[in-house]
Amino acid sequence: MKNNVVNIAIDGPSGAGKSTIARLLAKRLNMVYLDTGAMYRAIALAAHEAGLQPIESQALEQLLAGIRLDITYHDGVQKIGLNGRDVSAAIREHAVSKLASDFSALQSVRIKLVELQRELAGRADTVLDGRDIGSFVLPDAKFKFYLDASAEVRADRRCRELRSRGEACDRETVYKDIIERDYNDMHRQFSPLVKAPGAVVVDSSDMTIEQVVTRMLEVINA
Numbered sequence: 084m085k086n087n088v089v090n091i092a093i094d095g096p097s098g099a100g101k102s103t104i105a106r107l108l109a110k111r112l113n114m115v116y117l118d119t120g121a122m123y124r125a126i127a128l129a130a131h132e133a134g135l136q137p138i139e140s141q142a143l144e145q146l147l148a149g150i151r152l153d154i155t156y157h158d159g160v161q162k163i164g165l166n167g168r169d170v171s172a173a174i175r176e177h178a179v180s181k182l183a184s185d186f187s188a189l190q191s192v193r194i195k196l197v198e199l200q201r202e203l204a205g206r207a208d209t210v211l212d213g214r215d216i217g218s219f220v221l222p223d224a225k226f227k228f229y230l231d232a233s234a235e236v237r238a239d240r241r242c243r244e245l246r247s248r249g250e251a252c253d254r255e256t257v258y259k260d261i262i263e264r265d266y267n268d269m270h271r272q273f274s275p276l277v278k279a280p281g282a283v284v285v286d287s288s289d290m291t292i293e294q295v296v297t298r299m300l301e302v303i304n305a
């Protein structure tokens with residue numbers, strides 16, 4: 084493991100634009116991008132497919148012990164493999180979002196993924212996005228950001244994204260899901276979503292993607 088790697092942590096609620104921003108930032112800075120939410124989504128998908136409920140159980144322990152997650156990059160796009168099967172598209176299904184929020188509250192799930200995240204982040208200069216990167220996974224990350232946006236703006240963005248893919252969007256349902264996921268992510272007992280000490284807060288509600296990237300680059304290059 085290289086111990087002189089640079090890590091950039093970007094935490095915040097769902098839909099604030101973390102993955103878009105983290106990907107762009109990594110590209111500009113020639114760093115690796117690690118989408119940690121995808122890892123929670125993949126575990127939730129596996130557990131759901133195995134018929135497990137989001138509670139600690141021996142069956143979940145066994146499942147976690149046997150899971151192999153492979154993070155690879157194709158033209159800069161992260162792909163995630165679950166025991167050799169590419170689940171990059173499946174984990175983006177709407178139903179998996181709620182499952183991921185529920186399963187990510189479990190300590191056994193977090194322990195497994197945090198270990199893997201620390202290992203991956205130690206291998207190369209990496210931009211990581213998630214909920215607890217700056218507060219728990221990498222408290223010594225060189226740069227920490229908390230990317231926020233109002234729930235209204237996040238619901239609008241999500242609907243625009245779904246409609247641009249030709250999918251229907253009921254804004255009220257999306258808005259309610261966002262509020263529920265925020266609550267789940269901020270109130271779980273183990274490693275909840277918080278503003279990490281020392282994190283620079285960026286509220287993207289009234290900012291373009293480019294403005295957010297520019298703001299972060301200013302902090303990084305200061």
Ligand code: DC
Nearest residue numbers: 097119120123183184187213214215
């Ligand atoms: O960022 P996302 O929507 O893909 O994340 C899916 C879920 O995983 C989200 O509800 C919170 C959880 N998560 C987490 O608890 N910790 C992380 N580092 C990343 C995601």
